[in-house]
Amino acid sequence: MAMATSLMAALVLLTGLFTANLDVTGAESVGVCYGMLGNNLPSKWEVIELYKSNNIKRMRLYDPNQAALEALKGSNIEVMLGVPNSDLQSLSNPSNAESWVQRNVLTYWPSVRFRYIAVGNEVNPNDKSLSQYVLPALVNIFNAVRSAGLQDQIKISTAIDMTLIGNSYPPSAGSFRGDVRSYLDPIIGHLAWAKTPLLANIYSYFSYVGNPRDISLAYALFTSPSPIVWDQGRGYQNLFDALLDALYSSLENAGQPSLDVVVSESGWPSVGGFAASVDNARTYLTKLISHVQGGTPKRPGKAIETYLFALFDENQKTGAEIEKHFGLFSPNKQPKYPLSFGGERKIWDFSTEHNETISLKSM
Template identity: 40%
Template sequence: MDHSRFQQQCCTFIIIITIFVAGLATKTESIGINYGQIANNLPSPENVVSLIKCVGATKVKLYDADPKVLKAFANTGIEFMVGLGNEYLSKMKDPNKAQTWIKTNLLPYLPSTKITSIFVGNEVLTFNDSSLTSCLLPAMQSVHTALVNLGLQKQITVTTTHSLAVLQTSYPPSSGTFRPDLASCLAPILSFHDKTGSPFLINAYPYFAYKDNPKQIPLDYVLFQPNQGMVDPSTNLHYDNMLFAQIDAVYSALGKLGYGKLPVHISETGWPSKGDEDEVGATVENARKYNGNVIKLSSKKGTPLKPDSDLNIYVFALFNENMKPGPTSERNYGLFKPDGSPAYNLGFSLSSSSSSTSSPPSNDAAKNGTSGSGAGAPPQPPTSSNGYLAISSAKSLERYHLIWLSLSFLLPLLMILKF
């Protein structure tokens, strides 16, 4: 073989390997998180930045357009989905008011703060309020039109969130169908998503299914623990966890209406660490298994029905929020306590930058086995016996082992080229 040709082929091969190695080195896990603020004891947004980063989150869902939060996250690279609450829907039907809202609440923070989406309304279709339902699509259209007028439509998408209760049937996943009474509302909304390229957002909580039927639904199945799972008789696809089954039920329902290619994002999912006596399963142990595994799985691809689709999941929630109404569980979905210490050990060590928001753990925290990030040693990585996937240095070690192998293969080639 001609020596120059051999050198060219080797150089091409080295370039390919280099790109592969670079991809391994830069690949990071990606998870979204819901940043709720129905509380009177939360840390300042400036101190929240480090907490978001230490979880490994790259996306945040904010229920409003809080200027303090948007300013604090400038130049962090973290993507924001901001919310227009249900109380805004009637006003947002007016395109001029929608444009004024965007100019006032979003433009001052662009492009420093990476705002990528606006969700208009929260679970409107299952709110049982016909006046809200009639306003939803016009409000979404007005906000999108305003973005077009401002030249932001390619940067910011418009969507809305739905409860899983929009489904009439969800089991088995292939039988997923939307409620017939919502068909007339959903069809034009799905058409809007299709035309604008925005995702269909669903709030999915396996916790609620388990709480209502603890004798029929295996706990391991909802917590991503080893289990027999279930096989969908129509597709022969195997499901070893309920969340993926719920996601695929939504995909099936969309497919039946002709929108099977719409991306489905999980705008909320989580598990409470505490509940009332009748809230079965609301424990620290179950919360850390569920949320820890959701964060771990976010770096993987797809569901059984959509294996090549990205898993876009937003964990609910960042903090325990002490002013939320309802049962005890509503105030105990947080990964963190208001002082910045972990509500429980998720299986990864917090970076030292988060210590500024944290206080030493209380005696109660020590009794409950939870950890504070400001009291010396960080939480210990879990072992396999803990029942949840470790988010630790193991994945990084595996990645850098692959990098080392790749480089060890490159060095001999470089020596050959030299001569």
């Protein structure tokens, strides 16, 4: 009886540890984008502490801000480091790319845990002044990272937006626009060869507000009680899945069926435009964080690495007013929504030093 009790206790412990590992892995699939276009934002050190205190384990950084990189040292936060579009032409020169990697990556590695380098963000393929430099810059940064022996630790990609998709409905018929194929095909070909995911900024909000007649708010907010769209036997209960699967189909139709996707931005504004409200933003973000742990109908069972946009409201962003109101936190560091990135529920408490915790998040 004592042996049976001990065996049962051991099984329970192993099950609990396995569950804890699953929960932590789920929480870590979600990061937060750190934009700095505000004149009222906290210091870089305060921001890193905000990430740590909220158990946010991944950050998207849009440029190699030296103060932010210094503050990230030893934080254990995984970083997606951006190459600004303004640097693409310079980095099409291999020696400039080597210097960039040395200055902004190798100087900080491994104290800063770089996960990706995003070479350009939402470059318009028809803007030849920029688009012609994306692939050369991407390849040169890749070669510089490979020369340092870090190609398996740091993946080099670029971030696209969903305007590159010409057809997204139904998701299985997803395809890229014809006029972007000459730009995109060599890029995704390189990414597939390098076993690197494509980065994609996916906003259910903009798809919804662009067509509220045909897209319901419940479908956009993950609150539909049943599938809205059926496609080849797959039921789609939310717009996010439909958009991501349309992108997967587009990659398949472009000859890259094995290419994975990281959602490098997603979010919902709290004010400033149609359907922008605190309630809608809270619902979208909360549902998204839990939803991305399970994959899409087309690719089920695998967590979708997702980055929530953005950490703060940014009062110096240009464009539409809503662009200033995507923050998860106000500039005074107070949360706008009760979002959980982990650390709230203790699964095991062996001692005051050893806790396992849980939670989720995304954009």
